[in-house]
Amino acid sequence: MTDSHSRVAIVTGAGRGIGAAIARRLAGDGFAIGLLDLDEAAVKQGAEAIVAGGGKAIGVGVDVSSTEQAEAAVARVAGELGPPTVLVNNAGITRDNLLFKMSDQDWDAVLGVHLRGSFVMTRAAQKHMTEQGWGRIVNLSSVSALGNRGQVNYSTAKAGLQGFTKTLAIELGKFGVTANAIAPGFIATDMTAATAERIGLSFEDFQAAAAKEIPVRRVGQPDDIAHVVSFLVSEGAGFVSGQVIYVAGGPKD
Ligand code: NAP
Numbered sequence: 001m002t003d004s005h006s007r008v009a010i011v012t013g014a015g016r017g018i019g020a021a022i023a024r025r026l027a028g029d030g031f032a033i034g035l036l037d038l039d040e041a042a043v044k045q046g047a048e049a050i051v052a053g054g055g056k057a058i059g060v061g062v063d064v065s066s067t068e069q070a071e072a073a074v075a076r077v078a079g080e081l082g083p084p085t086v087l088v089n090n091a092g093i094t095r096d097n098l099l100f101k102m103s104d105q106d107w108d109a110v111l112g113v114h115l116r117g118s119f120v121m122t123r124a125a126q127k128h129m130t131e132q133g134w135g136r137i138v139n140l141s142s143v144s145a146l147g148n149r150g151q152v153n154y155s156t157a158k159a160g161l162q163g164f165t166k167t168l169a170i171e172l173g174k175f176g177v178t179a180n181a182i183a184p185g186f187i188a189t190d191m192t193a194a195t196a197e198r199i200g201l202s203f204e205d206f207q208a209a210a211a212k213e214i215p216v217r218r219v220g221q222p223d224d225i226a227h228v229v230s231f232l233v234s235e236g237a238g239f240v241s242g243q244v245i246y247v248a249g250g251p252k253d
Helices: 017-028 040-052 067-081 104-132 152-175 190-198 203-212 222-232
Strands: 008-012 032-037 057-061 086-089 135-140 177-184 244-247
Touching: 008 017, 008 067, 008 104, 017 032, 017 040, 017 086, 017 222, 032 040, 032 067, 040 057, 057 067, 067 104, 086 104, 104 135, 104 152, 104 177, 135 152, 135 222, 152 177, 177 222, 190 203, 222 244
Parallel strands: 008 032, 008 086, 032 057, 086 135, 135 177, 177 244
Antiparallel strands: none
16 A cells, blocks of 8 residues: 555446446545546536536546447546546446347347446556556446346346456455455436336336335435445555445345
């Protein structure tokens, strides 16, 4: 651990939902933030709000599943804010269907964003971390990694991210870089709102039904995840690596 490493964080999928909450939280913790998302207008707005609050941030439009775009985005953050030492691989999509109805495109799209996206982003960012001798990588997995009907693509990607995380921890630990995964349960965002719509429920009814199955009897909010990210990227969390933290209001009943 050094006292002098740069405090620059990249958060992917920061245009809304969990990623936007993580970006706000890490800005509050004193990090300069590179907000990355497909939706460039949304991350520019998010960055402006952080700057208006006295922080440092830029918004960059990027498809993380493109090697070229991911590398250019990391280089831009490094050039404008300084070397990134924190990377939160949060960008994600769902393309749910039962196995027998799932198309090749829906399989490739989901693995492309979650797995390939996290891989190319991490490969591009790690060199800044190893050069600084300090880094924190947090990958967004999911309780779906344990298996979930209609999500054979998504659960495979989220389980893959857990193996990815453990291998990063093994390879990068000697450079002062930790890697951990957060596996959220039900978090109220556009992603879960879209699931409610797909199965024909109002978002309120969907959340109420989900809350009954969760030990703490409520669904999660994006800030519940941002809080755990804040801990994992802190100085004091340097001995926590290769872990998967389930943030789901308790185990399945
Ligand atoms: P969300 O509201 O759908 O936000 C996801 C963000 O990622 C969107 O802003 C989206 O951009 C962006 N994105 C998608 N593909 C991208 C790409 N190729 N390159 C760059 N950005 C891309 O989802 P969320 O609920 O906040 O989820 C965030 C993460 O948590 C995901 O990895 C998700 O799988 C995981 N997670 C969520 C839950 C939950 O209950 N919500 C539970 C477990 C895990 P656009 O707006 O342009 O599409």
